[in-house]
Amino acid sequence: MPKAPRRPPQLRGRIFRGSVAVSRGLLTRNDLRSSAWRPLFRDVYADAQLRVTHRHRCTAAARWLLPSGAAIAGRSAAVLLGVTGVPADEPIDVLVHHRRLVGGGQPAAGQRRGPAVGLRVHHGDLAPEDVIDQAGVPVTSAERTCWDLARWCDVVEAVVVIDALLAGRVTEIPTLRDYALARAGQRGWRALLRAVDLADPGAGSPQESRTRVRLVLAGLPRPETQWVVTADGRFVARLDLAWPQFKVAVEYDGLWHNDADQFHRDRRRLNQLLGGEWIVLHLTARRLREDFPGFLAEVRAALHRRGHRSRA
Structure with missing residues (x-):
């Protein structure tokens, strides 16, 4: 053996x-x-028997790889601020001052050192007030994290994380807007304002955020999130995205639909809505990934049928 x-x-x-x-x-x-x-x-x-999370890797990187004055940033900072869903093996976002090195120590004369494998290193100015201490780990503040996300990611993915930070009450929309305006003229301030204008603390999941933002960017009116439908004062359903004035809704069918009982309950409550003259359109992960234009056309047609007229 x-x-x-x-x-x-x-x-x-x-x-x-x-x-x-x-x-x-x-x-x-x-x-x-x-x-x-x-x-x-x-x-x-x-x-190897430890279930390593992205948070574990952030803590290890901060302890052994970061130079003085650097901080965990971006999506990785969002994880340390309470956001879930970032894969364990995704590279750690790190923000360092210009000319600082990552990986520990100074290179010998004539040698060059690249960033450590497993880190996604960004360089820029980092003010002391933009860094907070999370159990001994230097992390960019929620506001700085959102600013960096708006600069480093496309607007949809930036809003996904900003939604989660807002939902966790780590920051607020007025605070983020003030932060952006205080940096008017600096790279990324307009991108942050745009992301904040699209953000919504009511988003129930990253996929719901992606769906909502893509619908709005396509020119549809902004939907309400987690809209509660009642009948005779009784709760009927909570909708992921809804245009209540048109009685049109979008439901994202997530992985929890592997639960047959939950799927049954969900479909039963949606049948009640259909009986109440709501149009409920279902979006799966596959359609979001492979046929969003087709789904967009269905939503647009449903809204048009209920009286919405797009602006010329």
Whole structure:
């Protein structure tokens, strides 16, 4: 039988520097190559039995790779501020001052060092007030995070994260608008204003955010989020996106529809809406990805049928 990999108790369930573990005699270099350990960054390893999240990787990068004055930023900062859904293996967004290095230490004379593998490094000015401490990790503030997202991402993906930060009450639309206006003339301030104007704290999921923003960018009137329908004072349904004046709604069919009971309950309540003369259009992940123009045409036709007239 093959020999089981060494798993010292001091390292179980932990993230650690490989060189430190070797210097202390806990592991050898060959041990680090075994299936017991997972490399995260250069010389940074995790117990393979640990479910490593994006937050874990952010913390490890901040502890061992970031130079002084740098901060976790962008989508990674949003994770540390409470946003979920960012894949564990997505590169860590890092913001550093110009001419600083990432990866630890200064290069020797005549040598050049690139960014550490697993990091997405951005360079720019970083004011002290734009950095907060999250359990010992330097993270860009919610407002700076939104500004960076508006500069680094397309508007749809920026709004997805801004929606989540608003829903988590980490920041507010007036605060973000003031932040952008205070930086008028700097690169990205208009992009942040645009993203804020499209944002909505009522979004129930990233896919709902993507759907809403793409519909609005296509010229449709802005829908209400999480619209509650009642009949005779009784709750009937909560709709993902709705144009109540036209009684047209969009429901995003997410992964939870794998739950047959939930699917049944959802369809029953939507039948009540159809009986109440609502038009409810369903959007799946596949259609959002592969046939959004076709779905857009259906929504446009439904709104037109109910009396909406697009502006010339």
